[in-house]
Amino acid sequence: MSQGSQKPQAVYLHIPFCTNKCFYCDFNSYVLKNQPVMEYLQGLEREMERTVKEVPPGEIKTIFVGGGTPTVLKPDEMEYFLKTVRTYFPNWSDSIEFSMEANPGTTDLEKLSAMREGGVNRISFGVQSFQNELLKGIGRIHDTDDVYQSLENARKAGFENMSIDLMFGLPNQTVEMLAESVDKALALGLPHYSIYSLKVEENTLFHTMYKKNQLPLPNEDDELQMYQLLMDRMKKAGYEQYEISNFAKPGYHSRHNMAYWLNEDYYGLGAGAHGYVGHQRHMNIKGVNPYTEATKEGLPRLETFTVPKEEAMEDFMMVGLRVLSGVSESHFKEQFGLAIEEVFAEPLHKMLDAGLMEKTGEGYRLSEQGLLFGNDVFGTFIGSLTAKE
Structure with missing residues (x-):
């Protein structure tokens, strides 16, 4: 989707x-x-x-x-x-x-x-x-x-x-x-x-x-x-x-x-819930009574913000690589209009060279060794774009 x-x-x-x-x-x-x-x-x-x-x-x-x-x-x-x-x-x-x-x-x-x-x-x-x-x-x-x-x-x-x-x-x-x-x-x-x-x-x-x-x-x-x-x-x-x-x-x-x-849209309802719809992320008010009172006036939002494209792309890689089938080139291009390789060349090559990721027919995934050190892999993508801003 x-x-x-x-x-x-x-x-x-x-x-x-x-x-x-x-x-x-x-x-x-x-x-x-x-x-x-x-x-x-x-x-x-x-x-x-x-x-x-x-x-x-x-x-x-x-x-x-x-x-x-x-x-x-x-x-x-x-x-x-x-x-x-x-x-x-x-x-x-x-x-x-x-x-x-x-x-x-x-x-x-x-x-x-x-x-x-x-x-x-x-x-x-x-x-x-x-x-x-x-x-x-x-x-x-x-x-x-x-x-x-x-x-x-x-x-x-x-x-x-x-x-x-x-x-x-x-x-x-x-x-x-x-x-x-x-x-x-x-x-x-x-x-x-x-x-x-x-x-x-x-x-x-x-x-x-x-x-x-x-x-x-x-x-x-x-x-x-x-x-x-x-x-x-x-x-x-x-x-x-x-x-x-x-x-x-x-x-x-x-x-x-x-x-x-897969970084798809979802409603998030209830106290402290997070939702993600149309590139907008929100978090609701956390406390039970403050949440309940807020619903009487409108949507009980603590904060709502548009996710910048760079952050959305990092999120795509970080959460997508948790799945053993990996991240899909076509799915990435469908969402962002760019190829994974042109956006993440540096961290990709670093992880491929280290043997922690591998290329698939569809895109990229964690290797067997990468599975054991997933957080290290995710860490190379977090901030790799947003830190440059």
Whole structure:
């Protein structure tokens, strides 16, 4: 989809509530207790109404509900929320992917049934680990029994397309622990897995602990071994690694995330949500009450800006190279009217010579070695144009 030539076909919706704040989390989320949830959902409906009047949607191919933990909504709140989504984005593709993030500690059959009846057809469970001691150490509220129960309930509610998130590089995690988690995850036979490395972000408990030298993280060699182990295990189990952190059975890659990685337009609705439509990026007001109040007056924007062409081209390379198929020459030319080679000759040659990237029939991609050092590759493109201005 070329930016500006089609109406947006992807929708992101943010539910900012959680039962508690995980120790590593820097997302825009708030502990649920005493929060005005229904007022927030009504504000979200107002934002949907104003948004589609301003930028009418095309045929919706993907919807993703993130957080926070969207599954903390009560069944009646969930029904109301999903009804408003269908009201303002009614033109769904026959093959729509409608995903919702879920915490294994916040799902029961009634809630999952309300989600399925409301159109959700894909769930991403934040499992993170199959060791209860590690889960406790990162501030998760669920245990491994909750994981199995939630998956059973989801299947009873009619879900087939399910994914789980795992993390590696956690405090006190060993390579053997990760191997056990991967084995237990694969035993579930799900169509999709996301496996991320821990990043210690500012404004988190882990960052405070890290600064005080109180965070017992694995060393770099162990973390590299963890990544190589999970890539090997997933490949042997028949999963395609289609993005640095994502693995899928054929036909089950996350189409919503692919819209981000291909630099396509998407609506971003809810407190703190980001959207990208027609070369314009926006970020919404973050706080629950300030956001809700702002929706009564207009669109709840914190900032809106046109993305300069140079920055958009850098973004294209940075996010596109996360995908293992790489960046497409034709897609780049379609968006920017230029060839990748003429824009990024210097960083391209540097990475090709270093063996971290390789040429494909379609464009460029990370090499096997480049996969292990993706951030180094991305860093050569960030600022390579904008720094010259």
